[in-house]
Every structure is written in structure tokens, then in C-alpha cells.
Amino acid sequence: MLNTLNTLYLPELREMIAMGDAAGLREFTEALHAARVAEFMEGLDPQESWAVLQAADPATRVEVFGFFDEEQQVKIVESCGPVEASQLIADMPADDRVDLLEEVDDAIVEQVLPLMPAEERRDILRLREYPEGTAGSVMTTEMARIPETLSVREALEEIGRQSQELETIYYIYIVDEGNHLRGLVSARELVAHLGKPNTSVGDLMTRDLVTVLAEDDQEAVARKVASYDFLAIPVVDDQQHLLGIITHDDVIDVFRAEAEEDAYLAGAIDPLVETYLGTPWYTLAWKRGMWLFILSIAALLTVVALRGYEGQMERVTWLAIFLPLIISSGGNSGGQSATLVITSLTSGRLKTADWGKVLHREAVMGLSLGAFLAVLSYAYALLLINGPSPFEKLVIPITLMLVVIAGTLCGGALPLIFRRLGLDPALMSNPFVAGIIDVAGILIYMSVAALMLS
């Protein structure tokens, strides 16, 4: 429905832009939630978008701009002129503007940075130093910060003054003169004590704070925020200086990005930075091709393994008919085990110390699922194939039983081994486990056949 509305409003918007109807445009930007205003503007080109933004008041302008997707933001910054760009960027939340500047053409960044207020410029340069994926790279440096000597009333007044520039006022951080983090008080507690406005915030504050270091991994930080149900978490250095905070919306973004990254790895694709349709085809081909190349080495090993059994397959021609069934059953059951272990490790609910339980569990799974698939495949073999005797056909269920057990044990163990070695367990997902099981499956199949049919 929004999309229909969107196209319906566009001609009207364009007319206002053409007529220079600043009052009308300003009214449009005020009438709706900033996220909706941004949605309605999706169809405009960068010049048109900038015309609308210019008509808005500065606070609304930066809010609407914040809801554009990054591509659109970059185009506007690159086309609106350095003075306008520097003002807009100075008003943006501290963490978002650093992300944006990373995407903007370097020559333009060089023009824009010197035009910004010194404090903002220093802040940008400092935040840029934190490597991607760390807590420092997603934190914002704008948070409510007060000394512990204030009373409840003074604190609320101070927060009221600071609030225009802050992303959130829901946690208020208490620091000493040296900017060491001493405690935290929530807006809720302040408001609940309005009846006793002279209470000191030092008496209300929580002192046992959960903090993270700027160099901590963003995924671990996000898990911490989620498990404590925090709205934000303070980021400190090793001397407890308050550097910034990471807010709930950044945590949601981190979770979504990490889930997507894991999904890509599980599909044997190097994680994309842009969207699927927005990635150039050669980048996509590279991100897929490199993993396909690695997987092709596993496939090469199947050729090598089978070459050794060419004679046996010539003598017993029906063996080849069951080859795909056997290796896909091993791959599928091993892939399931890998998925379960990787997902549990990623969510933090399984530790490498649990390896004994995992192997026991996967052995039980291998036995039960293997028995089930063995019975099923023996039925297929009895019904579909005429040449060999029922005894000879027993090669199929026996092989399947062994291949499925090998698959579940491998699929369970490999992600644990990867985690233990400090590697991402998601690398040992479905396609890779399947590649390994393909080779093991062929060796098992041919050995069982050699034993039973000799």
C-alpha cells in the first residue's frame, strides 16, 4: 500500500519542488514520521531530495536523511555542495556519520571535513580509528553525562538541555571530573523521584555496571545487550573512561548483519557488503567462485577416489546407480548436524566443552537416522533394481548406515574443532561437510561392496 501512496504523492511533491513551494514542502516533512517521509521520497533523484530536505527545519532534515538508504545518502552528500554537506553531517548521530563518510568519495570527504566544527571533526577522526566489527566502530559518542553531585531536579533540567543533541536519554551516565564512569541512573528513576527533587543522583545511581571495551567484538557486545535486555551499554577503555554507548537499534542491526553473514557462509558465499541486486556481477562471481573453487577440490577428491575403484564398478555395474543416493544421504544428515552445532555455538548456548555430549548425541542420531534411511533404501533397491540378489543388495543399507553415522559425527565435530582452533565454526557448514562426506561415502561404499560381493 505504501508503494501505491508513494507513486501517488510523487507528482505532487515534484510540482511543489518545481514551484519552489518551501512552505508546502516543509509541511510535508512535518506531517508524517520521518521514516515515512523518507519512504515517500524514495522515487526522487538526489537534486529533488535535496530540495525537499532544504525546505525542512534542520532537526527534521537530519532525521529524514537518516532514514534514506546509504546509497541515496551518499548521492545527496556528493551532489549538494560541501558547505551544506558539512552542516548535514555535523548534525547526524556520531556513529552513523562515520559509516556514511566511509562510503563517500574521498575527494569530497577532504572538502567537507575542514568545514565542520572542530569538536565534530575530532570525533569523526577518533571513531574512524576503530576497526570494523568492534564495539568502537558501532558506538555513538553522544550520551547523557552528568556529575554525581547533581540533585534529581538539576539532573532533569540538565538532561532537558542536552537532549536535543543526544540519541537517547534513557540511561544517564554519571562520571567524575576525569570522565571515569562511576554509575548510571535511568530517566525512569529520575522521573519516579520527582516527588523528592533534592535527592542526589549519587544516591540513586547503580554502581555495578556492565560495560564493554571499545575493541570488543560487536557480536559479543550485541549478545550481552540482548541477554541483559539493555537499551544501551557503555563502552569504556581499560581505565574505565567513558568513550561512548551502543544503543538498542545498533544491536538489532548487528544481529541482522551477523545472521545474514552466517546464512551466506552456510550457502558457501563470501558475505556481501551491498544488497544482492546492488552488488556488481564480477564481485558476486568472485564471492561465489572462490568458494566453488574450494569445493571443487573436494569434488576432485571424489574423482581420485572413484578412479581407484574403476575395475570394481566395471564388474558390478549397478553400483554406480546408487552412488548419488549414498553421497547425498551422507551430506544431508551431516549438514543437519553441522547446522545444529553451528547455530547453537553462535547463539552461545553450546560451548566447546560440551563436545562429549555433542558426539554422544550425534552418534545416537547417526544410528537412528542411519537405520531409518537404510530400511528405506533397501526397500527402494528391492523394488527398483532387478539384476543383483537380495543379499547383494544388502550392500546399499549397510553402506547407508555407515555413511550416515560418519556424516553426523563429522558434521557435529568439525564446527567444534573450528571453534576450538579460533576459526569461525560457520565455515564448516552444509556444503563443506557435504564435500568431505562425499569422499568418505565413496570409500565406505566401495569397501563394503568389495567385502560383500567378493
Added chain:
Amino acid sequence: MLNTLNTLYLPELREMIAMGDAAGLREFTEALHAARVAEFMEGLDPQESWAVLQAADPATRVEVFGFFDEEQQVKIVESCGPVEASQLIADMPADDRVDLLEEVDDAIVEQVLPLMPAEERRDILRLREYPEGTAGSVMTTEMARIPETLSVREALEEIGRQSQELETIYYIYIVDEGNHLRGLVSARELVAHLGKPNTSVGDLMTRDLVTVLAEDDQEAVARKVASYDFLAIPVVDDQQHLLGIITHDDVIDVFRAEAEEDAYLAGAIDPLVETYLGTPWYTLAWKRGMWLFILSIAALLTVVALRGYEGQMERVTWLAIFLPLIISSGGNSGGQSATLVITSLTSGRLKTADWGKVLHREAVMGLSLGAFLAVLSYAYALLLINGPSPFEKLVIPITLMLVVIAGTLCGGALPLIFRRLGLDPALMSNPFVAGIIDVAGILIYMSVAALMLS
């Protein structure tokens, strides 16, 4: 580190419990953040945990209890006696207690419910009616609600009074006498207007609200909250009555649950309700076995397909050697395409209307990746196999080219078709696409071989 601390503190805790040291236990529950207190108590049995909780003051008790995992909560409720349980549950957040009661033994729920205050009981019965997966099932009914006639000062005082019972005070909802949602004002705006305490909240409130319906899908709701960077979103019925709110922490939980569900489906496992190690083995075997059974039907089709070419494989025995390489290459490249399309559809950045772009893109990918793998496999064939001539070996690269194109097109198209039919596109992930490509790959391989080698 926490785990070490945990075991260090346990004997001390147990001693305090044995000695009935209520003051000491109470001090322990107050000294740390509730989430940490809960962590430290992980090693205690339900009776011991209850002894600690009883020593805490009621607000801390329910907060600490909220950080236990569900299994532990159920055990405590089932063992602490109906009167105590009913008090504890009455104090819990409205959404969490409904989830908990669903897990508790029905006989105990029957004892506990009549002991609860009438308002809480009605609230529980009402929330229980919303089916799982809807906005109604994750919302809480406790939110800050005021009439629009209040002034800023009156509003803050009212919120201060309500705040003990509320999950969040950061958005304050403005309703008329009939509980119709009229607008919203944030705690930040109220605090920012402390200097003008007589301003009416009706003048400050935002009227253009983004709301969701109680029967909306929770995943769509979570995406909405994330895209607007909301702290909470109001849930209404079709007459705009305010029913509840969904808060940022529930949104994080929804995202994590949905990402996990997608990961399980991508690994061909029916999504688990409990943890991997917490699921009984027969449940796990069933959730894996049913998908393996479906995949075994695809495997059965490979047997049927190959049976038709038994004569050809007897004549040209080296064909079987490349069988696993060919079907795994098709499966891997098709699985990549499926992963990309499913992930993009799930994140909302790709629409079924984009099918033309997707197919074009996957055709380009199929051609480039297919050409790459074709060259690679021809090199493998030339180096490793001695029997056939270089011309005969061309069967391999030609087949691979065609199989990879078929794989990428299938992998790209099937999730789109599933979404179009109203089914979950994640069902068409890696293992299923691979199963389909296995059969297609065999048919392509044998047809190319028949044409080139006749």
C-alpha cells in the same frame, strides 16, 4: 570468567541458605545487576533458588526470576507452592508470564490462576488467545497511558506513579476515554519541556503514529520496528483501541528466533523449540528424519534416472567416476543462488516483482561460474583420467556448464515461486535445490554423453 566466579560463590550461597541468613541473601540479590544475580544462581536447584528469591524484596525477586532460563522458571513455579507462584507470576511482565504459563503443568496453572488478582487473571486469559507468531502473542499490556488534557508536569508525576508497574516509560501513549489511541509523547520531550511545565501534552504529542494490528505476523512487526528505529510500537485493534506495545527487547528476540528458524530450514531441519542439547533425542530424530525422508525421495529419483542409463554406463565406464563431481557442482552453485534469494527476500530487500532481474542475474552467474568450473573440471579430467580421448573428455566441461546454469536458474527461481505461492521461501534452500539439481544433473550428463560418444 563468570563461570569460575559462579562456582566460587555457590558454596557461600548454599551456606547462607542452610543457615537461613535472609539478610545476607537479600544483600547478595541487591549487590549486582539482576541478570548477574541470575547467572550466579545457575548451579542451584529449584528449592535453593526459591530460598534465595524469597529473601529478596519483591521487585528484585521478579527481576532476577525474569533472567532465569525458562526451564528453571518452570521448575521453580512448579515446586514453590501455588500461593507464592501466583504472587510471583502476577508481578511478572504481562507478555513473559503468558509464555511461562504455557510451559507450566496444566494442573498447577489451574491452582495458580484463581489465586491471582482479577485484573492480572483477565489479562492472562486475553493474551493467551492470540496465536503464536502474532503481534498479540509478544506484546505486553503494561504501558504508560495518559489523557491528553494533562500538562507536562502532571504527566511526569503520573508516569512517576505508574512507572513501578511498567516495562518502559520511554513512550507515553495518549488515549481518549474510550481507550482509542490518539497520539504519543516521549519521555525525552516531556523532560525537554520541564522549563514550561504547564504545556499540555496534547500540544506536544505526535499524531501520525505507526501502529500494528494484534493479528499481524511478528516478523513483519519486528522489521517495522527495526526500520523505524523505534523503542516500542503500539498494538491496536481495527477500531484503534490501544491493546498493548511491543518493546525493543522482544523485537531482538523475534529476530534471533527467526534467524535461527531460517538457519534450521536451510539445514533441512524442522525448527527446534528447545535448545539442541535440551531437545529429547526422539524429537530431534523426528525433526531431522522427516526432512531426510523427503530428500530421500529426490535421491530415489536419481536411482530411477540412472537405471535408465545403465547400458550406457556399462559401455563407457569412466562416466561414473565424474558423477559425484557433476552433481555436487550443480548443487553447490544452485544452493548459493537459493541462499542469496532467500536471504534477500527475508530481509525485505527483494520483492517477487524483481523476478526478471533475478533470473537475468542468475543466468549471468550461471554462465560465468559454469565456464570457470568447466575449465577447472576439464583440467582435472585431462590430468587424472587416462582411458578416453581429449575429445571424449569434453563431455565433462560441457555438462558442467549446462548443470551450473540449470542450478543457478533453479536456485534463483524456486524461492521466488514459493514466496509467490504464499509458502516460506526458506523451504527451497540448499538441500532441496541440491536434491532437484541432482536429478537434472544426471539427465543432462547422460544426454550430453549419449550425443558426444555415439
